[in-house]
Amino acid sequence: MKLRDFASLALAASLSLAPFTASAADKKDAEHKDNDSVTTQVPTSPPVAPPVAGKRDYSYTRHGVTVSDPWNWLRDQSYPTVDDKDVLEYLEAENAWFEARMAQNKDLTEALFAEMRGRIKEDDSTVPQKDGDWIYWSEFEEGAQYRKHYRKPVAGGDPVLILDENQLAEGHDYFRLGAASVSRSGRYLAYSTDTNGSERFTARIKDLETGELLPDELTNLRGGLTWVAQDGALVYGPSTEEWRTLEAKLHVIGTPVDADVTLYKEDDESFGVGAGLSAQEDWLIIGAGDNETSEVRLVRADDPTGEQILVKPRRKGVEYAVDVRDDVLYVHTNDDHVNFRLARANLDNPGEWETLIAGSDEFYLTGFDLFKDFFVTEGRLDGLDQIQLRSYADPAKVTPIAFPEASYVAGLSNNPEYDVSKLRLGYESMVTPDSVYDYHLAGATLELLKQQEIPSGYDPTLYKTERLTVTARDGTQVPVSVVMRKDRKPGGPLHLYAYGAYGYAVPPGFSTSRLSLVDRGFAFAIAHIRGGDDLGRRWYLQGKAFERRNTFNDFVDAAKGLIEQGYTAKGKITASGGSAGGELMGAVINQAPELFGAVAAHVPFVDVVNTMLDESLPLTPGEWQEWGNPITDKEAFAYMLSYSPYDQVVAKDYPPLLVTAGLNDPRVTYWEPAKWVAKLRDVKTDGNELLLKTNMGAGHGGKSGRWNSLYEVAEEYAFILWQMGLAKE
DSSP states (O other): OTTTTSSSSOOOOTTTTTTOOOOOGGGGGEEEOOTTTOOOBOOOSSSSOOBBBBOOOOEETTTEEEEEEEGGGOOOOTTTTTOOOOHHHHHHHHHHHHHHHHHGGGHHHHHHHHHHHHHTTTTTBBEEEEETTTEEEEEOOOOOOOOOEEEEETTTTEEEEEHHOOOOOOTTTTOOEEEEEEEEEOOOOEEESHHHHHHOOEEEEEETTTOOOOEEEEEEEEEEEEEETTTTEEEEEEEOOSSOOOEEEEEESSSOOGGGGGEEESSSSTTEEEEEEEESEEEEEEEEEEEOEEEEEEETTTTTTTTEEESSOTTTTOOOOEEEETTTTEEEEOOOOOOOOEEEEEETTOOEEEEOOOOOEEEEEEEEOOSSSSSEEEETTTTTTEEEEEEOTTTOEEOOOOOOOSSEEEEEEEOOOOOOSSEEEEEEEESSOOOEEEEETTTTTTEEEOOOTTTOOOOOGGGEEEEEEOOOSOOOOOEEEEEEEETTOOTTEEEOOOHHHHHHHOOOOOOOOHHHTTTOOOOOEEEBBBBBBTTHHHHHHTTHHHHHHHHHHHHHHHHHHHHTTOOTTOEEEEEEEEEEEHHHHHHHHOOOOOEEEEEEEEEEOOOHHHHOOOOOOOTTTHHHHHHHHTTTHHHHHHHHHHHHHTTTTOOOOOOEEEEEETTTTTOOOHHHHHHHHHHHHHOOOOOOOOOEEETTTOHHHTTTTTHHHHHHHHHHHHHHHTOOOOTTT
């Protein structure tokens, strides 16, 4: 990532890193009867009992199976507009119940928030980094929710504020900076913002010489903003009504948006489209792909409407990514090995790939970066991050960058320039705070530039981290990373976290918030379960589609293994996960509810079958490669139905449960957690707490702003401590 693209580009062209949802069955197969006399029972204020969502007859039939779904009405039929009175009343009633039940923990929540905030340096800044004629960095001012972005000339001069997120956020309950990119000349800044959590961004262009905004405005877009044509134009991705990015469009500065040219349009709605520049910034790279297949085109960045080069036609199951150096193509692909190889090709014959680094069962090659005199490969060996320097003349010769701890997280950070004498790296572990290093190539030495400061104090010698394995029921060895105080008593409470989808490996990194549990006697564990790619690409494949149950089983077996190894005891485990990790929470409490003392499920993807049956809602077609297509595949439908957390809720005891949702969330639509909670309230046989909090003005990530989001972490931890009987401690 170029430093000039300084925003956190968490949004790709598609939403593949979190389950994007849809709901309800295909209308052709549905038998739908509304009983208007059955409505939500909304408690008076203050509520003295939890709300009850009334049942309304609804069922659908697929592959000869009829499924009843009496809470289908919680999906507003006018979505993405949500204005159904009954739906809104139910969500507000649940919010009122959440506030009423959590009121007794107000002091604890405030205390947790205060100690979490006390660990954060309020007037913090990033390490400055040179990019061309400018040095860039960002700062938080004391008390501020959002960042200010600055630069100053390399030749000398005063800092210049180029973007103030706090100013942009004024008057909005929610704010998020999406893409932000400074042109190569340094004159223009293009940036995009979302002010309601819907992930539909609006882009503006700022003249950094005059400080004025240009009249150009790009609305309803997703993904990055890429400068081309000698800074005269931007490449961007517009969003469809279903949040799908199917085009790469070119906007020439100063021209009407309706005159923008489509550089590439994708016909397969399961694919997403994105664009970026090559290492030397001379090629525009346009990529299209889903979760398992990709296709790339190249066009000269100074002539973006010119002739495009198709690198290689798509082939199902083959992923590849490319970069270009001196008109030589470098390709990262899984075409002949599951753990990827690195190849190169001539641009006049881009589909003929010559292997530079062969695929390996031991080393998982996750990516590469090209520089003038060398290139870098990144990957994992035995689940641990690796950064390797290699020469163009002898790619097999490896210079690894060594790190001091046995378990850690490390990777390249912002390295915007092509010709460098040092590399910017990021490093942390479960006991070592986030650290920024420069690796000096000449001496092969690491220089610590900054380590995360914890104003209220942190003594790493009080803590220890371990990496252990537990044996899953099929004999697979599942790694678990654990951090705890050295004086913690064995068998105490333990919080277990995981994600387990899309090949995302949860890094064993540092967290200041986590200390609020660890300092109260908890161990904090990360289960590196299948579905992530912690141990290589096969680890991911063994947790998707028809092997999805491995993910859930690994988590349950990790919990049991931690009990067997004396780290904790049954009923003393708390757990959390979000999005696909929220699906995980739903599945494991269906399978083994007795293990858990409390569970937090954030924006949980729990209505799996209904989501994957409705291709009319956001990005469902793009998710079939991950989960299966229950519309056309009878076996996929049956398999999903067998584990879908919402469908598998039955009359039994469940642990205390905190559930969150976002009304504007396009990834896990609000009705999934709402329906799940409604069904649990109706059928579960225990008297344990069940709370649903819906952010009425936010999306997938909850509230925006560093303090607002931190307060929600404090609420979660207060709930956990309350349910574990530790609220007074």
